[in-house]
Amino acid sequence: MESIKKKLTTLDKKRTYLEKIPIIIYDESSDASAAIAREICDTIKTNNETDSPTVLGLATGSTPVKVYDELIRIHKEEGLSFSNVVTFNLDEYYPIEPDSLQSYVRFMNEHLFDHIDINMDNVHIPDGTLNEEDVESFCDEYEEKIRKAGGIDIQLLGIGKTGHIGFNEPGSRADSVTRLITLDKVTRTDAASSFFGEEYVPRRAITMGVGTILSADRIFLMAWGEGKAPVIRETVEGDIRESIPATYLQNHKNTTIVLDEAASEKLTRVNTPWLIDKCDWDEKLIRKGVVWLCRKLDKPILKLTDENYNENGMADLIAKKGPAYNINIKVFNELQHTITGWPGGKPNEDDKYRPERAKPFPKRCLIFSPHPDDDVISMGGTLIRLVDHGHDVHIAYQTSGNIAVFDDEAIRFADFVTDYAEVFGMKDEKAQSLFRRINKFLAEKEPGQVDSPEIKTIKGLIRKGEAKAGGRYCGVPDDNMHFMNMPFYETGRVKKKPISQEDIDITVDLLNKIKPHQVYAAGDLSDPHGTHRVCLNAIFEALKVVKNEPWAKDCYVWLYRGAWQEWDVNEIEMAVPLSPLELKRKRRAIFKHQSQKDRPLFPGTDSREFWQRSEDRNRGTANLYDDLGLAEYEAIEGFVRYHF
Numbered sequence: 001m002e003s004i005k006k007k008l009t010t011l012d013k014k015r016t017y018l019e020k021i022p023i024i025i026y027d028e029s030s031d032a033s034a035a036i037a038r039e040i041c042d043t044i045k046t047n048n049e050t051d052s053p054t055v056l057g058l059a060t061g062s063t064p065v066k067v068y069d070e071l072i073r074i075h076k077e078e079g080l081s082f083s084n085v086v087t088f089n090l091d092e093y094y095p096i097e098p099d100s101l102q103s104y105v106r107f108m109n110e111h112l113f114d115h116i117d118i119n120m121d122n123v124h125i126p127d128g129t130l131n132e133e134d135v136e137s138f139c140d141e142y143e144e145k146i147r148k149a150g151g152i153d154i155q156l157l158g159i160g161k162t163g164h165i166g167f168n169e170p171g172s173r174a175d176s177v178t179r180l181i182t183l184d185k186v187t188r189t190d191a192a193s194s195f196f197g198e199e200y201v202p203r204r205a206i207t208m209g210v211g212t213i214l215s216a217d218r219i220f221l222m223a224w225g226e227g228k229a230p231v232i233r234e235t236v237e238g239d240i241r242e243s244i245p246a247t248y249l250q251n252h253k254n255t256t257i258v259l260d261e262a263a264s265e266k267l268t269r270v271n272t273p274w275l276i277d278k279c280d281w282d283e284k285l286i287r288k289g290v291v292w293l294c295r296k297l298d299k300p301i302l303k304l305t306d307e308n309y310n311e312n313g314m315a316d317l318i319a320k321k322g323p324a325y326n327i328n329i330k331v332f333n334e335l336q337h338t339i340t341g342w343p344g345g346k347p348n349e350d351d352k353y354r355p356e357r358a359k360p361f362p363k364r365c366l367i368f369s370p371h372p373d374d375d376v377i378s379m380g381g382t383l384i385r386l387v388d389h390g391h392d393v394h395i396a397y398q399t400s401g402n403i404a405v406f407d408d409e410a411i412r413f414a415d416f417v418t419d420y421a422e423v424f425g426m427k428d429e430k431a432q433s434l435f436r437r438i439n440k441f442l443a444e445k446e447p448g449q450v451d452s453p454e455i456k457t458i459k460g461l462i463r464k465g466e467a468k469a470g471g472r473y474c475g476v477p478d479d480n481m482h483f484m485n486m487p488f489y490e491t492g493r494v495k496k497k498p499i500s501q502e503d504i505d506i507t508v509d510l511l512n513k514i515k516p517h518q519v520y521a522a523g524d525l526s527d528p529h530g531t532h533r534v535c536l537n538a539i540f541e542a543l544k545v546v547k548n549e550p551w552a553k554d555c556y557v558w559l560y561r562g563a564w565q566e567w568d569v570n571e572i573e574m575a576v577p578l579s580p581l582e583l584k585r586k587r588r589a590i591f592k593h594q595s596q597k598d599r600p601l602f603p604g605t606d607s608r609e610f611w612q613r614s615e616d617r618n619r620g621t622a623n624l625y626d627d628l629g630l631a632e633y634e635a636i637e638g639f640v641r642y643h644f
Contacts, residue, residue, distance in 0.1 A: 002026075004035045004256065018237045018268050018276065020250040021257050025270075029224035029260040033066035036220050036258060040067075040154055041074050043218075047153075048084055053122075055086045055146075057155035057213070058112075059166075060104045062530065063222050064156055068112040075116045082118040086149050088142070089125040090157070090166040091207040094135070094180060096128035101449070102194050103128065126178070126206035135206065139178040143212065155216035159223050162186050163231050163244030167207035172245045176209030196403075210248050219255040221246065225533075226565065229266040232259065237268060275313040281320060284570075289314055290331040291570040291628065300629025301332045335630060338575045343382045343639075344391045344518065355574035355641070356518075356556065362391045363517035366510070370522050370535040372401045372467035373593040376474065377610045379520060379560040380586035381578040381618070382637050387475035394480045394514050397467050398507075398535045399489035400460035402451075405595050407442050410451075410458045414438050450491075460485075462595055470592035474585075482510060488534055499534050499541075507542035515551035519543075523559030523567075523640060532564075543644040558639040563610060566617040569624045572638035578618060580634045587611050 007024045026032035040056065047054045058064070074080045089104060098105035105125050113123060124145060130138055146152060157165050162184050168176065169184040182204050183191075192198035213219070223232050235246040236257060249255045264270050273279050274289055281289075293312055294301055309318045309327075321327055337353045345351060347361040365386050369375035375383060375395050386393050418435045434454060441452050451459065464483055471481045484506050488497045511519075521539050522532045536559075546552050558574060561567050578586065590611040591597060598609065608616070618635035626632040 002035070004039050004258070007035075008256070021236050021255055023236060023257045023259060023264070023267070025259050025261060025264045027261055030066055032222065032224075032258045032260055033064075034070045036156070036222065037067045037070035037074065039220070040071060041078075041080055043153060044080060044082070044085060048081060051084065053084050053086050053149065055088070055149045055151065055153045057152040057208070057216055058087050058089050058108065059156045059158050059222075060089065060091070060107045061158050063158035063224060065111055067156065067222070071112065072115040082116045085118055086122040087118070087124060088146055088149075088152065088208070090213075091205055092126035092128045093202040094126075094128045094130075094204045094206050096202060098129065102191075128206070132180075135180045139180070139206065142178045142208075146212065146215075152216035153218060155213055155219045157213070157219060157221040157246075159221060159228060159231060159235065159246050160187055161190065161227070161231055163235060163246045165210070165213060165221070165246050165249070167205040168210050168213075168245045170243045170245065172210050172242065174214070174248045174251070175211040177212050178206065178208050180204055180206055210245055214248060214252050216252075217254060219249065219252055221249060221255065221257045222259075223257070223263040224260045226262040226265055228263045232257070232263055233266040233268075272313075274317065278316050281317050286317065286321065286327065287331050287334060288568075288570040289317060290327065291568075294628050295624075298627070300627065301328050301335075302629050304328050332629065335569070335625070335628060338572055339577060339625070339631065339636075340574060341385070341577060342389065343574065343576045344386050344389055355639075360517060362389070364392045364394070364514055365518040365520065366394045366396060366514045366516035367520040368396045368398055368522065368535065368539055369467075370398050370532045371404070372397045372399075372463040373470065373590065373596055373610070374522050374524075374532075374563055375467075376470050376586065376589040376593070377563050377614050378522060378524065379637050379639075380474065380589045380614075381582045381635070382520075382560075382576045382639075383476075384474050384582060384585055384589070385576065392480070393474075393476050394482060394516070395467075395471050395476055396482045396484055396510055397464075398484050398486050398538070399531060400456075400483075400485050401463040402456050402459035402490075405459035405462050407445065407455075409462060409595050410455050411439065411442060413458055413462055456490075463593075466593040466595060470589045473589050473592055484510065486535070486538065488538075489531065496530065496534065499538055503534075503538045504541045504545070507538050508545045511542055511546050511552075512549065515549075516555055517551075519555060519557045520639075521557065521559055521642070522561070522563075523642075524561040524564050540642075540644070547644055552644075557642040557644060559642050560637065560639055561617075563613070566621060567638040567640055569621065569628070569638075571640055572621075573641045574639040575621070575625065576637045576639070577622065577631075577633035578635040578637065583615060583618065583635050587615065590614065 004024060044054045075082065089108060092104045093102065096103050100106065108125060127138060159165060162170050164187060167181055167183065169181060169187065188198055188201045191201045195201045234244050238247055240247045240250050268275055272292060279285060290301060293304060293308060293314065296312065297308060304324050306318055306322065306324045309315065309324055318324060338355060340354055343356060344363050344365060345356040345358045345361060346354065347358055349358055351358040367375050367383060414435050418432065438454055468478065468481055486503045486506060488499050488503050491497055521536055523536060524532050596610060618637055621636040621638055622633040625636060
């Protein structure tokens with residue numbers, strides 16, 4: 001893990017004229033978080049030597065969690081003392097009780113303060129319990145406490161999809177100070193999962209102002225994942241404007257933006273590097289550049305000319321690899337060869353230019369589904385095609401999905417069981433007692449309160465029954481549906497436990513049991529709740545364990561998307577076209593998940609139902625292939641191969 005200071009020394013060589021804030025990119029968010037924690041650690045150590053306090057501005061949410069984990073590790077293993085550290089948190093919901101599940105007081109205690117030797121008198125977090133008439137004076141005092149502490153040495157920031165920093169929503173002024181604000185609708189929608197419904201998210205919050213943040217000596221803004229990529233580009237390359245408050249950081253002389261690779265993907269130097277400098281035109285970049293040029297000019301691949309390349313920043317590609325005709329034919333053929341109606345391989349055919357092998361046939365196919373509906377949402381057409389072609393298809397549902405079921409659904413199913421027992425003469429006082437307890441609990445349940453074990457079980461059974469109905473509709477036998485119930489998920493909250501060895505072992509055991517020729521896994525890392533990412537990491541770790549098994553040497557791993565985002569056409573390595581009828585069959589399979597229909601509990605910021613998102617993305621991919629001059633299809637599901 002390269003330090004931030006070392007990366008900054010080479011930054012100017014990579015930084016472009018478009019970037020108005022220094023950016024450091026790490027392969028993984030864990031490496032980036034560790035580097036930021038080390039910077040904080042070094043500052044604390046230096047100040048401790050002179051008995052000077054270190055003043056930290058702290059953020060909440062999923063972004064800084066690994067930074068706090070690393071600080072705890074350094075404290076416990078390297079003896080770093082926080083006894084002389086003073087902290088000021090950015091924000092807090094209003095109103096909210098400090099022991100609420102969603103409170104940032106509770107968050108900071110659980111993720112940092114309970115595990116280090118900080119003096120709690122030195123900890124400052126906006127108070128969500130104040131009477132409204134007392135808020136303004138509290139905010140003034142908060143500002144005064146920061147000044148008396150000597151100002152903030154290091155300020156940690158995340159960034160919202162609207163470009164907010166802290167809870168400084170679009171429209172915030174550059175000189176704003178700590179105050180009560182009204183939350184933007186997008187922010188409230190993003191927070192809905194933590195509160196188990198948007199209707200429970202507080203409408204207001206207390207936040208440090210932009211001016212307060214800009215007064216810090218050193219600022220680190222962190223962003224992880226492809227979902228943050230668009231707003232990062234706007235923040236770094238766009239003009240300063242109130243509609244994206246993070247752009248105010250361009251006026252701060254000591255801000256560094258720290259990203260993982262996924263969050264950097266929309267930056268010009270990453271997305272279209274040929275626009276700013278000469279490129280090392282490898283096969284992957286050539287394909288990306290040609291697709292970009294086609295979309296920019298609205299022309300199919302085979303109609304691109306030398307002039308098109310020259311006039312759009314790609315003159316060096318023509319000079320090195322041209323003429324245009326040669327490049328066009330090469331990329332056209334590559335994309336043509338991604339298209340296959342035989343995702344399991346076509347038997348008795350030459351597979352030289354096909355993404356999948358002809359042999360063996362039929363194949364054992366193992367489809368991992370993070371939630372009980374991701375299989376049909378993201379690759380339902382391919383799943384049906386594999387079954388129709390006679391392959392031995394297995395589906396592994398990695399988590400129970402029990403937190404994504406509305407309470408009234410649980411009551412409905414519990415009521416059904418009770419009435420069933422009564423109608424068929426199996427009335428049981430234990431069952432009646434259980435039903436009364438469930439009703440009482442749900443009647444008294446607070447927003448965001450963790451479900452009782454009985455209710456979690458009922459909700460898990462609802463999702464399991466829907467998954468089996470969807471699998472059966474696709475033609476998958478009951479014995480080929482595997483419910484893994486990975487332990488990391490079973491917290492009853494949106495926040496999950498870290499991946500454990502038990503999660504990996506469960507995955508290893510299933511792989512060794514099935515011995516698949518094909519594995520399909522969710523590569524949709526934009527999932528806002530992180531479940532997809534953890535599930536994928538478990539698969540990757542399991543594949544490391546089994547990679548030397550005889551069956552693994554002849555196993556292809558395909559990553560799908562669709563629930564939250566789609567692969568770019570230039571990335572797709574296997575494109576499975578769907579007919580109008582197959583798209584309808586896929587939709588019906590999705591409809592089997594009735595608890596997620598109409599209004600899922602955690603929809604994210606996309607208001608469309610999952611089947612609508614899926615169809616729109618599948619049609620969009622097909623349209624792009626058509627626009628590039630390839631065959632016209634109703635819809636396409638795309639896959640990228642993972643080499644392990």
